[in-house]
Amino acid sequence: MSRDTASRPARERLLDAAGELFYESGIAATGVDAVLARARVSPATLYAHFSGKDGLVAADLERRFRQWQEIWDEVLDERTDPVDRLLSVFDAVVRYRAVEGSRRGCAFLAAATELPPGHPGQQWLAADSRLLTERLHDLAEAAGVGDPTGIADGLLALYDGALARLARQAATPGLDTGDPLHRARRMAADWLAGRVGPARPSG
Amino acid sequence: MSRDTASRPARERLLDAAGELFYESGIAATGVDAVLARARVSPATLYAHFSGKDGLVAADLERRFRQWQEIWDEVLDERTDPVDRLLSVFDAVVRYRAVEGSRRGCAFLAAATELPPGHPGQQWLAADSRLLTERLHDLAEAAGVGDPTGIADGLLALYDGALARLARQAATPGLDTGDPLHRARRMAADWLAGRVGPARPSG
């Protein structure tokens, strides 16, 4: 059995296990032992591939960021209408959650509340925030709206709200009042209808 | 010196210390020792007043919930216009944060991402969610809108978004693009303008 390098590389098994456990149980609450057990990997292997738990957390956030950006790119390539491209952020997060199997809130939001100020994972939280604001701004500009920054901020607010409510719904099941993501998308569409291009039907 | 029962009671000192540390550094990341040191209290005293760390966390969330409800009541009593009363949730959270000295996101949102499913503090997260949805629904109904549930959900989305962005801004300083709370309030006002009562100026 031993030396199963033939299976998935140890580094990927570690990232998979860490991703699931950090997301499911929280970063601080997940011990290194739990990650090692799920990945079927020894401590020495972990510290050969990563600088430690902090490095593993940062690598997990990096992978999440890259996959999120990739999926958003993918969805964006399927849209041509400027308003649809603005709203693509909601479709992308729906697809990301489907691919990732997410049953809770946003991993970046959770990490933002958990990681201490100097943590190496913080750079990927900043990267995510920057991607959201800059891309939404560019898409708003391309849509020819009068106030691209205002539009981008508004969409970001609805995006943040949907993911935050998902996190809170996961904590208190039974109070669900529908899907926050679809509701946010609908609100964003209505809100944009009065601000960009010709009047759109706000049904 | 010793036996300083003459000063603030040990229970309150514990709640103050726990509130600050849990909010500042996270619940899981804050050790009981840190709370004890800040409160200048011995372990035996903590376990005489609370069932343990979990009980202390629950008591902190209970106190936060009661104060938040009290402040919202207070703000609500100052408003008579139905739309102002709907928007009072944003004014209340601004006042709550001023009173509490909050420099990060929402403590309930953070707790929702940190606490495990069966934690005794979960009931106060549920209470907060219920207060928000039910009260917003009632206020929307009182405002005579056509779809009170839809209005309440929309305002909740903007509320959630503002507090989530506050949390993420605290994690990555330097990317601030203004105050999410005031922006959310302005968006909500604009959004409500087209849906309730006579047309309001959307400045």
Place this chain on the structure above:
DNA sequence: GCTCTAGCATAACGATCGTTATGTTGAAAC
């Protein structure tokens, strides 16, 4: 065949976790 080396599991490290047992102190009861 033997040696060398990289990569791995076993075991254990000190530190800190949340919690509890053991004394000690100060004020009220009589």
Place this chain on the structure above:
DNA sequence: GTTTCAACATAACGATCGTTATGCTAGAGC
């Protein structure tokens, strides 16, 4: 003044934290 009792600090508990030292094992070079 003595007793009594609740509240307190000191010290230590076992468990687990993140991390590292030690030994085994499989393949490359000769």
